[in-house]
Amino acid sequence: MTMADWRLCVAPMIDVTDRHCRYFHRLLAPEARLYTEMVTTGALLHGDVARHLDFDASEHPVALQLGGSEPDALAKCAKLGESWGYDEINLNCGCPSERVQQGSFGACLMAEPQLVADCVRAMQDAVSVPVTVKHRLGLDYDDSYAFVRDFVGVLYQAGCRVFIVHARNAVLKGLSPKDNREKPPLRYSSVLQLKRDFPDCTIVLNGGLSDVDTCRAWQDQLDGIMLGRAAWHQPDILSALSADGLMGRQSAALDDDEGRQVLLQFLEYVQHHHARGVPLHIMVRGLLGWRTGRPGARRWRQMLSDSKALRAQGPDLLLQAWDTLVDAAAQDFRAIAGSSDGQSRI
Numbered sequence: 001m002t003m004a005d006w007r008l009c010v011a012p013m014i015d016v017t018d019r020h021c022r023y024f025h026r027l028l029a030p031e032a033r034l035y036t037e038m039v040t041t042g043a044l045l046h047g048d049v050a051r052h053l054d055f056d057a058s059e060h061p062v063a064l065q066l067g068g069s070e071p072d073a074l075a076k077c078a079k080l081g082e083s084w085g086y087d088e089i090n091l092n093c094g095c096p097s098e099r100v101q102q103g104s105f106g107a108c109l110m111a112e113p114q115l116v117a118d119c120v121r122a123m124q125d126a127v128s129v130p131v132t133v134k135h136r137l138g139l140d141y142d143d144s145y146a147f148v149r150d151f152v153g154v155l156y157q158a159g160c161r162v163f164i165v166h167a168r169n170a171v172l173k174g175l176s177p178k179d180n181r182e183k184p185p186l187r188y189s190s191v192l193q194l195k196r197d198f199p200d201c202t203i204v205l206n207g208g209l210s211d212v213d214t215c216r217a218w219q220d221q222l223d224g225i226m227l228g229r230a231a232w233h234q235p236d237i238l239s240a241l242s243a244d245g246l247m248g249r250q251s252a253a254l255d256d257d258e259g260r261q262v263l264l265q266f267l268e269y270v271q272h273h274h275a276r277g278v279p280l281h282i283m284v285r286g287l288l289g290w291r292t293g294r295p296g297a298r299r300w301r302q303m304l305s306d307s308k309a310l311r312a313q314g315p316d317l318l319l320q321a322w323d324t325l326v327d328a329a330a331q332d333f334r335a336i337a338g339s340s341d342g343q344s345r346i
Helices: 019-028 041-046 049-053 071-083 098-102 106-111 113-126 145-157 188-197 212-219 229-233 236-243 256-274 297-305 307-313 316-345
Strands: 008-010 033-035 062-067 088-093 131-135 162-166 202-206 224-227
Touching: 008 236, 019 033, 019 236, 019 256, 041 049, 041 062, 041 071, 049 071, 062 071, 071 088, 071 113, 088 106, 088 113, 098 106, 106 113, 113 131, 113 145, 131 145, 145 162, 145 188, 162 188, 188 202, 212 224, 212 236, 224 236, 229 236, 256 316, 297 307, 297 316, 307 316
Parallel strands: 008 033, 008 224, 033 062, 062 088, 088 131, 131 162, 162 202, 202 224
Antiparallel strands: none
């Protein structure tokens, strides 16, 4: 395990980072570490294991995030995850939703660090892959650094060495999950202090990372960054970060020709799964924000959100939508060129 293993991560996001979205993200960022949606222990122990755990081999390195608070159940699920080939087992100690709180896991576990330590030990005893924890800086409106320092310290004693830190508190009452991603203030200084206090740990920063320059600014200060909604709303950020040196390479982000090659690879994947009955609208959700800010992006989203067109035209609609993007870019270029020519004649 090296520090570079967590250099660029894509956050676990419920109803977002399913296997199809992860496959697309892998095409954009060949070396990023991908995370599943949070999977509860109950869903694995009493539900359809294959539906929750199956993934494409190209997704490696890929981590399974578990939600739960019972050491024995988490150990069994961690073992299941390892047997399915996951490279990491991550424990969710950051989700603030009321539904998760009712199950006594997620962010509310930060109030019980000894229980979390027992969970970590149980999972570590069950698997050989890294067991990691994703957590917040604190609960409700207590912004004391001592709270998160002590929480991490207890888990450090239990053997945990990788901490993914959402640099906000979790407000358990009165804020929605969406508000919890935006309203509690970011406290990056506390994450930096964690790295100083636990220098042999891998500390990964999550929260408020929405542009390439901000991500670059943190790459030398911590061991990694984790992108959440930015990867969903503007997936191009993954290809930009993967190409501009964050992952050790120096090249431009994807141009239109490279983007088309990514689309053709994804189209092959879509055709394979569509032939086996996977609905097209599920597989293309992760592409809706792709090319955000470019001419034709709105039409791209409209076409890939049109359920009737998806059913009628099938996977070929992806290529039609891409051609619409290219045509819009060409028209935009011609308009700009025409305007420039007009100005030069004056």
